[in-house]
Amino acid sequence: MNAPRRALLIVNPGSRNGETAHDAAVQGLRRHGIEPVCHECGKREDLSPLIAKHGKQVDMIVVGGGDGTLSAAASGVMQVKRPLGILPTGTANDLARTLGIPEDIEQAIRVIGETHTHLIDVGSVNGEMFFNVASIGLSAELAQELTPDLKRRFGKLGYAVAALRVLVRARPFRARIIAADRAVRSLTLQVAVGNGRFYGGGNIVTQTAAIDDGCLDLYSLEFLHAWRLVLLLRAFRRGEHTARREVRDLRGQAFEVHTRRPRPVNADGEIVTHTPAVFQVLPKAIEIIVPAEPVERAA
Numbered sequence: 001m002n003a004p005r006r007a008l009l010i011v012n013p014g015s016r017n018g019e020t021a022h023d024a025a026v027q028g029l030r031r032h033g034i035e036p037v038c039h040e041c042g043k044r045e046d047l048s049p050l051i052a053k054h055g056k057q058v059d060m061i062v063v064g065g066g067d068g069t070l071s072a073a074a075s076g077v078m079q080v081k082r083p084l085g086i087l088p089t090g091t092a093n094d095l096a097r098t099l100g101i102p103e104d105i106e107q108a109i110r111v112i113g114e115t116h117t118h119l120i121d122v123g124s125v126n127g128e129m130f131f132n133v134a135s136i137g138l139s140a141e142l143a144q145e146l147t148p149d150l151k152r153r154f155g156k157l158g159y160a161v162a163a164l165r166v167l168v169r170a171r172p173f174r175a176r177i178i179a180a181d182r183a184v185r186s187l188t189l190q191v192a193v194g195n196g197r198f199y200g201g202g203n204i205v206t207q208t209a210a211i212d213d214g215c216l217d218l219y220s221l222e223f224l225h226a227w228r229l230v231l232l233l234r235a236f237r238r239g240e241h242t243a244r245r246e247v248r249d250l251r252g253q254a255f256e257v258h259t260r261r262p263r264p265v266n267a268d269g270e271i272v273t274h275t276p277a278v279f280q281v282l283p284k285a286i287e288i289i290v291p292a293e294p295v296e297r298a299a
Helices: 018-031 044-057 067-080 094-099 105-114 138-145 148-154 157-169 226-238
Strands: 005-011 034-038 060-065 084-088 116-125 128-130 133-137 173-178 183-188 190-194 216-221 247-252 254-259 264-267 270-274 277-290
Touching (some): 005 044, 060 067, 067 128, 067 277, 084 105, 105 277, 133 277, 138 264, 173 216, 216 254, 247 254
Parallel strands (some): 005 060
Antiparallel strands (some): 116 128, 116 277, 133 190, 216 247
């Protein structure tokens, strides 16, 4: 008899559905012939070192959490070169949405059990990894406003509550954006650099954005008044905002963003560094366990 496959299982207990996901994951993995090796991780910065320490002794890494937790795991997963299985227990779950992984835990475990894999890109900003989007401006302020308590109380609606608070006090700032073939100066409310397709609970980076195309997609919101962004809410959900005259968009493998004073950089919902910021794409850097037929979910 063949030995069962083994999975390093780490579930963030602080994620929105983390408390109930752990036991379900243990039982579900075993039903699919996968023996979980469970470890707890209390701090985001300890996640990749934990994976690097134990990951080579197993066949796959399974992480339960939101987008910030998954990004924190990326460096460790790349180091041990094992497939990553996702249990989307966070609030937005945009990486799962990009990959067509169902939010239902039992269905997500079934995907892991079937173990179809696909190579995807990873974004890097000042050496910090991200899957979806890293940004300066409104989204960084939103990340600071969107407290764990607000997420627990309001779920996805918490994004709207926090966004309204941020928009009221938002002011444009000056940035210098450097691409491979040009450098531009921008008076902007936000500079966002996307690696994946979805961010912010279902907004689309651009209509052509993909997580396996070897490119980053940058946009700069060059509005003088933040309230005008409310008129673009539907366009953001569809990825049509880059068609507006006030939205600058660039595509490439690397960008630099400089500001007059250091500004926080939000990567997948977590403040990870400050400007000046160097963005790069790491093509086909991680093997992800995905559905054989991706699940279509509404943005």
